[in-house]
Amino acid sequence: MARISAGLDKDGALVNLGVAIRARRKALHLSQEALSDAAEIDRSHMGKIERGERNVTFLNIVKIASALGCKASELLVDSNL
Amino acid sequence: MARISAGLDKDGALVNLGVAIRARRKALHLSQEALSDAAEIDRSHMGKIERGERNVTFLNIVKIASALGCKASELLVDSNL
Numbered sequence: 757m758a759r760i761s762a763g764l765d766k767d768g769a770l771v772n773l774g775v776a777i778r779a780r781r782k783a784l785h786l787s788q789e790a791l792s793d794a795a796e797i798d799r800s801h802m803g804k805i806e807r808g809e810r811n812v813t814f815l816n817i818v819k820i821a822s823a824l825g826c827k828a829s830e831l832l833v834d835s836n837l
Numbered sequence: 838m839a840r841i842s843a844g845l846d847k848d849g850a851l852v853n854l855g856v857a858i859r860a861r862r863k864a865l866h867l868s869q870e871a872l873s874d875a876a877e878i879d880r881s882h883m884g885k886i887e888r889g890e891r892n893v894t895f896l897n898i899v900k901i902a903s904a905l906g907c908k909a910s911e912l913l914v915d916s917n918l
Contacts, residue, residue, distance in 0.1 A: 769899045769909075811894045818850045818918060828850075829913035837899060837909045 764811070769837055771808030773817075776834035778806045780824045794823035845892070850918055852889030854898075857915035859887045861905045875904035 765771065781791050792802040797816055804810040805820070812820075814828075821828040846852065862872050873883040878897060885891040886901070893901075895909075902909040 765896065767899070769896060773895060811896050813892045813894055814854060814898060815846065815850060815892050817895060818848075821918075827913070828918045829910050829916075832908070832910035832913055835910075837902075 765808065769835070770811060772835040772837060773812070773831065774806040774808040776831050777820055779834065780826060780831070784824065791823055795819040846889060850916070851892060853916040853918060854893070854912065855887040855889040857912050858901055860915065861907060861912070865905065872901070872904055876900040
């Protein structure tokens with residue numbers, strides 16, 4: 757949930773993770789709303805995660821990966837992290 | 838930072854991640870204090886992360902992995918996540 761302050765994500769890790777989530781979501785032809793519902797994450801929070809604007813928690817990464825039918829580690833590999 | 842309520846980590850994901858962090862730390866002969874300092878994470882918070890008692894944020898996973906000389910994705914692969 758943590759809001760991120762300017763400079764915290766200095767290496768762009770959150771942005772890269774968000775890009776990876778969005779790419780897998782689109783490959784599955786899922787709307788952001790459908791993914792939010794499947795992962796049981798608030799829709800506006802999901803939008804901020806995809807834009808790299810929130811320091812997403814580990815359990816939410818696991819839930820998002822599950823909703824995308826992949827492993828959490830695969831999302832990170834996609835992100836080159 | 839989030840404290841986790843009973844049942845939230847129902848699949849043991851946080852516990853598995855904590856075990857993976859501890860295993861890599863011990864393989865490097867690092868104390869928990871040394872890892873905390875290298876990752877710039879509060880020592881008592883690091884203890885709770887290793888025990889799976891906190892829903893660690895993504896940026897902290899990235900910092901811990903960096904301090905352990907591995908990728909964040911490798912920590913998750915170790916955790917079978």
